[in-house]
Amino acid sequence: MNGGIVVLTGAGVSAESGVRTFRAADGLWEEHRIEDVATVEGFTRDPVLVHRFYNERRQTLATVQPNAAHQALANFEKNYTGDFLLVTQNIDDLHERAGSKRLIHMHGELLRMFCTQCMHNINITGDSSVEDTCVACGKRGGMRPDIVWFGEMPYQMSAIEQALMQCDLFVAIGTSGNVYPAAGFVQSARAIGARCVELNLEQSTTHHLFDEGRYGPATEEVEAFFSALLKTSSLTQ
Ligand code: NAD
Numbered sequence: 001m002n003g004g005i006v007v008l009t010g011a012g013v014s015a016e017s018g019v020r021t022f023r024a025a026d027g028l029w030e031e032h033r034i035e036d037v038a039t040v041e042g043f044t045r046d047p048v049l050v051h052r053f054y055n056e057r058r059q060t061l062a063t064v065q066p067n068a069a070h071q072a073l074a075n076f077e078k079n080y081t082g083d084f085l086l087v088t089q090n091i092d093d094l095h096e097r098a099g100s101k102r103l104i105h106m107h108g109e110l111l112r113m114f115c116t117q118c119m120h121n122i123n124i125t126g127d128s129s130v131e132d133t134c135v136a137c138g139k140r141g142g143m144r145p146d147i148v149w150f151g152e153m154p155y156q157m158s159a160i161e162q163a164l165m166q167c168d169l170f171v172a173i174g175t176s177g178n179v180y181p182a183a184g185f186v187q188s189a190r191a192i193g194a195r196c197v198e199l200n201l202e203q204s205t206t207h208h209l210f211d212e213g214r215y216g217p218a219t220e221e222v223e224a225f226f227s228a229l230l231k232t233s234s235l236t237q
Pocket of ligand 1: 011019089107173174175177200202216218
């Protein structure tokens with residue numbers, strides 16, 4: 001990576017768009033226990049509930065818009081000449097709607113489904129159900145949301161680790177530091193001497209591992225941090 005920057009975002013970056021964060025302290029996500037809606041065991045036990053939960057999350061996408069933090073990241077990427085990778089834990093599509101291109105959804109996407117029988121992956125904008133048939137293998141009842149649930153391996157880990165191993169700057173935005181392996185990225189970046197910055201409403205559980213923390217709403221902190229970074233990086237090039 002040339003002047004490499006890796007940015008990790010969590011639910012906090014979408015909070016001011018009106019997407020609720022995951023409430024780690026009481027283990028609830030939109031009034032549901034994570035064991036019920038974000039594990040394979042929960043899906044096996046009650047697939048109707050799990051389809052309904054993600055259908056509701058998918059429906060809310062139509063009611064929310066990218067905010068100034070998503071836009072600041074997309075604008076930075078567009079104008080920055082060095083290497084840049086945005087890794088999001090979010091399953092919403094607000095980063096891409098803001099214009100981000102070099103983006104990894106490590107925990108999957110609300111707008112994707114896959115077949116558990118043949119692994120065929122499709123786009124979805126409407127509702128899914130236990131009755132759905134896979135367009136590739138023709139089997140019924142095996143479609144599930146393309147969300148990485150607790151206990152499953154996040155996507156594109158080798159590409160993420162490679163970018164972390166070569167970055168000069170790592171920035172974590174709006175993430176509580178409770179969900180691994182994302183919470184451990186700061187340790188990988190620190191280990192190779194990258195500068196590590198946290199932008200959050202409040203200190204995360206891993207805040208002591210960062211060189212710097214700036215605390216306030218993402219719409220203000222992300223915009224301020226990345227517009228200043230763009231100015232300094234254009235001066236040094
Ligand atoms: P989290 O919910 O555990 O933590 C949210 C963090 O955002 C907290 O540290 C909080 O202080 C911060 N925050 C809240 N409002 C903020 C604001 N306005 N500006 C800046 N920071 C703010 O989130 P997480 O660490 O991303 O882990 C949650 C898991 O749940 C993820 O794996 C994710 O896939 C899933 N999730 C996704 C969404 C989404 O797609 N938008 C929403 C909820 C949960």
